[in-house]
Amino acid sequence: MKRVLLTLFFSLLCINAVFAIAGSEKLTDPRLEARAVALQKELRCVVCQGQSLDESNAPLAADLRHLIRVRIEAGDSDEQVEQYLVARYGDFILMKPPLEPLTYALWFGPLGILLIGGAAVALVVFRARKRLDSASR
Amino acid sequence: MTGEIGQFALALAFALSAVMAISGLAGARETASQSRAIASSAAIGMFVFVALAFGALTYAFVTSDFSVLDVAQNSHTAKPMIYKITGVWGNHEGSMLLWVFVLAIYSAIIVFAQRGSARLTSAALGVQGLLACAFLLFILFTSNPFLRLDPPPFEGAGLNPLLQDPGLAFHPPMLYIGYVGLSAAFSYAAAALITGEADAGWARAARPFMLLAWIALTIGITLGSWWAYYVLGWGGFWFWDPVENAALMPWLIATALLHSALATERTGAFRSWTLLLAILGFSLSLIGTFLVRSGVLSSVHAFASDPTRGVYILAMLVAAIGGALALFAWRAPQLQSGAAFEVVSKESMLLLNNVLLSAAAATVFIGTLYPLLLDALTGQKISVGPPYFAITFAPIFVVLIALVPFGPRLGWRNGDGRAALRALAPAFGIALVAALAVLAFVTPRSLVAALAFALAMWTIAAAVIDLAKRGDIRTLPIGAFASALAHLGLGITLLGITGTTIWRSEALDLLKPGQTMPIAGYVLRLEGVQLYQGPNYEAERATVSVISNGGTIATMSPEKRAYPVEGQATAVTAIRTTGFSDLYLALGDERDGGWVIRAYVSPLAPFIWFGGAFMAFGGMAALWGRLRPSLASATKLAAAE
Numbered sequence: 001m002k003r004v005l006l007t008l009f010f011s012l013l014c015i016n017a018v019f020a021i022a023g024s025e026k027l028t029d030p031r032l033e034a035r036a037v038a039l040q041k042e043l044r045c046v047v048c049q050g051q052s053l054d055e056s057n058a059p060l061a062a063d064l065r066h067l068i069r070v071r072i073e074a075g076d077s078d079e080q081v082e083q084y085l086v087a088r089y090g091d092f093i094l095m096k097p098p099l100e101p102l103t104y105a106l107w108f109g110p111l112g113i114l115l116i117g118g119a120a121v122a123l124v125v126f127r128a129r130k131r132l133d134s135a136s137r
Numbered sequence: 138m139t140g141e142i143g144q145f146a147l148a149l150a151f152a153l154s155a156v157m158a159i160s161g162l163a164g165a166r167e168t169a170s171q172s173r174a175i176a177s178s179a180a181i182g183m184f185v186f187v188a189l190a191f192g193a194l195t196y197a198f199v200t201s202d203f204s205v206l207d208v209a210q211n212s213h214t215a216k217p218m219i220y221k222i223t224g225v226w227g228n229h230e231g232s233m234l235l236w237v238f239v240l241a242i243y244s245a246i247i248v249f250a251q252r253g254s255a256r257l258t259s260a261a262l263g264v265q266g267l268l269a270c271a272f273l274l275f276i277l278f279t280s281n282p283f284l285r286l287d288p289p290p291f292e293g294a295g296l297n298p299l300l301q302d303p304g305l306a307f308h309p310p311m312l313y314i315g316y317v318g319l320s321a322a323f324s325y326a327a328a329a330l331i332t333g334e335a336d337a338g339w340a341r342a343a344r345p346f347m348l349l350a351w352i353a354l355t356i357g358i359t360l361g362s363w364w365a366y367y368v369l370g371w372g373g374f375w376f377w378d379p380v381e382n383a384a385l386m387p388w389l390i391a392t393a394l395l396h397s398a399l400a401t402e403r404t405g406a407f408r409s410w411t412l413l414l415a416i417l418g419f420s421l422s423l424i425g426t427f428l429v430r431s432g433v434l435s436s437v438h439a440f441a442s443d444p445t446r447g448v449y450i451l452a453m454l455v456a457a458i459g460g461a462l463a464l465f466a467w468r469a470p471q472l473q474s475g476a477a478f479e480v481v482s483k484e485s486m487l488l489l490n491n492v493l494l495s496a497a498a499a500t501v502f503i504g505t506l507y508p509l510l511l512d513a514l515t516g517q518k519i520s521v522g523p524p525y526f527a528i529t530f531a532p533i534f535v536v537l538i539a540l541v542p543f544g545p546r547l548g549w550r551n552g553d554g555r556a557a558l559r560a561l562a563p564a565f566g567i568a569l570v571a572a573l574a575v576l577a578f579v580t581p582r583s584l585v586a587a588l589a590f591a592l593a594m595w596t597i598a599a600a601v602i603d604l605a606k607r608g609d610i611r612t613l614p615i616g617a618f619a620s621a622l623a624h625l626g627l628g629i630t631l632l633g634i635t636g637t638t639i640w641r642s643e644a645l646d647l648l649k650p651g652q653t654m655p656i657a658g659y660v661l662r663l664e665g666v667q668l669y670q671g672p673n674y675e676a677e678r679a680t681v682s683v684i685s686n687g688g689t690i691a692t693m694s695p696e697k698r699a700y701p702v703e704g705q706a707t708a709v710t711a712i713r714t715t716g717f718s719d720l721y722l723a724l725g726d727e728r729d730g731g732w733v734i735r736a737y738v739s740p741l742a743p744f745i746w747f748g749g750a751f752m753a754f755g756g757m758a759a760l761w762g763r764l765r766p767s768l769a770s771a772t773k774l775a776a777a778e
Contacts, residue, residue: 044520055371090517092520093520094519094520095520095522096525097520098519102515103519105503106503107529110499110503110533113495113499113500114493117492117496118492121488121489125480125488128406128484129478129480131476131477132477
């Protein structure tokens with residue numbers, strides 16, 4: 001119950017993100033800042049419902065946005081920043097789930113369905129065509 | 138007193154729904170004409186009593202009767218009247234009552250319209266009765282909106298301020314008309330399987346319901362997306378939030394169903410597939426309800442997080458979907474398809490449309506449920522966000538849209554592929570020119586943007602050509618007009634999505650009064666921030682001058698509102714639109730004597746919703762085309778009497 005209340009509390013904070021990082025908190029180098037913004041769009045606010053760090057107004061998200069900038073200034077590459085955060089928050093923080101055995105069905109499922117569907121269409125069309133031939137004969 | 142009347146009406150409606158279910162299903166037998174009469178009367182009776190209950194709850198909300206628990210928890214005397222009314226469905230109990238109310242309305246329409254044979258109608262009513270029975274039981278035992286509170290509090294707890302918005306007032310009823318409208322298609326499909334009358338008749342009987350459901354879903358999703366755009370304050374229109382996905386899946390399947398049923402009606406092709414789609418469409422509506430209402434997901438929409446409700450809905454879901462699919466598995470093999478057509482034909486295109494739409498729906502389904510499943514099975518938590526759908530969903534939709542123009546240009550059974558290509562050649566030319574123009578003139582240069590833009594122009598130009606080639610607009614069959622309009626809307630929406638996602642400029646800064654920030658050819662100057670008092674909130678309103686070429690062209694006022702009763706804050710964005718492009722401002726927190734201002738310039742953003750409107754108009758035209766003959770004969774009949 002406490003967890004539910006806590007989640008509810010945090011989700012209220014997330015709603016109506018009235019925002020991100022601004023003014024003096026921005027990195028002075030625009031290229032580094034652009035990388036930070038791109039990164040925070042790919043990472044999720046771990047206490048919100050489906051919002052990226054870029055959109056969230058939760059205090060934790062603000063801390064993480066700051067952390068991303070600290071890592072970038074320290075010379076980390078984008079991958080290193082992501083790994084740093086994944087090591088602490090798990091895969092949950094990635095908006096794009098990693099490709100690994102447990103997510104094969106997630107990543108290849110749509111393709112599989114499309115292939116099966118395509119094969120089914122080919123079969124139905126083939127049969128319909130055969131019927132047309134036998135009817136005209 | 139009204140609370141007790143509502144409660145009593147609900148109990149009576151439940152009893153009547155049981156009568157309706159039993160006698161309706163019994164009426165599927167040829168000789169049971171009395172059962173059929175009872176089912177019809179029970180359906181009307183159920184409608185009357187559910188309407189009475191809904192009226193009672195509305196009355197309690199309007200008069201702020203805080204002795205009713207639901208009103209005390211979700212309303213407040215200071216709330217403007219419109220939000221007292223919309224507050225009726227702005228909470229779990231009330232929204233479930235609205236759901237059943239819509240179901241009851243559809244049942245009454247089935248009785249009055251009498252589409253299809255008497256046996257078919259009766260069996261369809263029986264299935265509707267079963268659904269009503271399950272939902273009324275759910276309301277009475279787990280979600281009773283009429284529970285009393287003693288002693289009544291002096292004041293209510295208020296409504297989530299996010300829901301206090303005109304755009305959102307009509308979003309839930311629209312979605313419900315759509316969700317529950319699919320129940321009519323589901324009931325007719327089940328009735329067709331029960332009675333064995335699975336020819337074109339059921340599809341013809343259910344088509345107006347499918348169209349109505351599709352129109353309502355289209356409007357509901359468009360409204361919801363527009364609301365998210367202007368309320369949530371970060372300029373996006375679609376977030377791949379599970380609750381959005383819950384509405385998108387039935388829409389995709391309903392779209393497939395509309396196309397597949399067309400073939401079933403016309404040539405008797407794809408009979409069992411159309412039945413299956415009708416079952417799947419409503420099943421996805423039910424799954425959507427489960428996801429939103431059970432508390433499996435917590436989001437703005439999920440105002441109820443109660444596991445017993447979740448378990449009940451899950452049981453209902455399994456019974457309804459499992460039952461329908463079992464019925465399908467039992468009876469469908471007896472259906473002979475026997476469709477005969479060439480490879481190049483309208484039938485083939487409709488099949489491709491169906492496979493792509495179903496695969497798109499399946500992708501959304503996998504992406505939405507995979508994290509839940511993985512968490513339940515392994516405890517591992519992952520997030521499936523927009524990047525996943527950009528990789529999996531978008532390509533499927535691109536292929537679908539690329540193929541859209543061919544369907545209307547090909548004939549049934551044996552299409553003339555060459556003629557279609559010749560007719561569509563100008564559209565291809567326009568698309569090519571559009572792609573080259575984007576590559577040449579728009580910076581930053583983006584191949585994806587060029588392709589998406591070309592695809593949108595291809596669809597739009599093809600829809601216009603399709604209309605032009607069919608000759609005189611006055612003698613044009615209304616169905617052709619409807620399809621062109623809907624396909625045109627698809628292209629327009631794609632233009633909007635391309636513009637906003639690829640060409641959007643974004644600026645964010647901390648401004649003190651008098652300071653400026655540039656964005657996409659404009660300069661924004663913060664003039665100041667004033668406080669003011671709303672009816673049930675306090676607001677800070679910023680005044681921002683928009684300067685272009687040295688002159689002030691507009692003043693915009695983004696706001697931030699604090700609702701003391703609910704203890705929440707919302708942002709009210711300021712949007713200045715030219716119809717082709719939006720300048721979008723949101724006001725953030727105050728910090729060091731300045732305010733955070735976030736600004737976007739979103740080219741073509743309004744097209745997203747224009748396109749949605751075109752699609753809905755297309756659906757309405759098709760519905761009008763379907764109802765006109767029967768309306769005309771009804772008037773003739775009335776005149777003769």
